[in-house]
Amino acid sequence: MDRYILTDSQWEKMSQHCLGKSTDRGRSGTNNRLFIKAVLWIARTGSPWRDLPPEFGKWNTVFKRYRDWVKAGVFEKIFAAVNDDIDLEYAMIDGTIVRVHRHGQGAKGGPYNQAIGKSRGGMTTKILALVDGLGNLIKFRLMPGQQHDSVEVKPLIENVDFQALLGDKAFDADWLLKELNDKNVTAVIPPKLNRKTQRDFDKEMYKWRHLIENxxxxxxxxxxxxxRSDKTDSSFSAMISLCASVINSR
Known part of the structure; x- marks a missing residue:
């Protein structure tokens, strides 16, 4: 289980945002650190909750606790807590597609309401991410797989101050270039081939974009x-937030 052990420094940042601390009102949680490791085991292996090893506790109890934390936004708070040392000299934006397992389909309201759509790869979800100059996640948005990357750009970059934004041709949109220019942000975005006027961009700086792919x-x-095996976008977002917390705090 060494791969799922949290370091003391990681746990120190996370622990104060967990539910059921001894200082909280109501019932205290049993071993929050073990619970986090149980969720990480599910995240790392991709296994169904029913296959959770017994040393983590009863799988249905762990799952119910996970859903309680999802509803309370705990994993987002944990991500914010460990993500306190970002480098915003420049930021990078891009999207990645993930396939949706059949276990991740069938939520109430239909797949589209859970950021699931049908694209060339079948049923998919797109993760649109913004990372900092060190290649660490700042924010992300979930989208149905068939949606264009630019749809969720505005809320993704909102209230984030950076000096330059790196992105591929998918982000070569007039409204975005204008918004960046109004904020005195350098757009390191290559122009689409069908543009009548080809504008310049920093080709050397653009090479740094590999950090978001990494x-x-x-x-x-x-x-x-x-x-993706989670039916709801809230559960999938929480899983991403926890995994990103571990990556960012390594």
């Missing part, structure tokens, strides 16, 4: 992220 590779080492 981040997606790290994130997809967690099989529960590489293939």
């Amino acid at each position: 981040y997606f590779c790290k994130l997809k080492e967690f099989k529960r992220i590489a293939m």
Whole structure:
């Protein structure tokens, strides 16, 4: 189980945001650190909750606790807590597609309401991410797989101050270029070939964009992220937030 052990420094940042601490009102949780490791085991292996090893506790109890934490937004708070040392000299934006397992389909309201759509790869979800100059995740948005990357760009970059934004041709949109220019942000985005006027961009700086591709590779080492098995976007977002917390605090 060494692969799922949290370091003391990671746990120190996470522990104060867990539910059921001895200082909280109501019932105290049993071994929050073991519970986090149980969720990480599910994330790393991609296994169904029923296959959770017994040393982590009863699988249905762990799952119910996970859903309680999802509803309370605990994993987002944990991600914010460990993500306190970001480098915003520049930021990078990109999207990645993940296949949706059949166990991840069938939520109430239909798949589209859970950021699931049908694209060339079948039923998919797109993770649109913003990472900092060190290649660590700042924010992300979930989208149905067939949606264009630019749809969720505005809320993704909102309230984030950076000096330059690196992105591929998918982000060569007039509204985005204008918004970046109004904020005195350098757009390191190559122009689409069908533009009548080809604008210049910093080709050397653009090479740094590999950092966001590297981040997606790290994130997809967690099989529960590489293939989505969560029916609801809230559960999938929580799983991403926890995995990103571990990656960012290494």
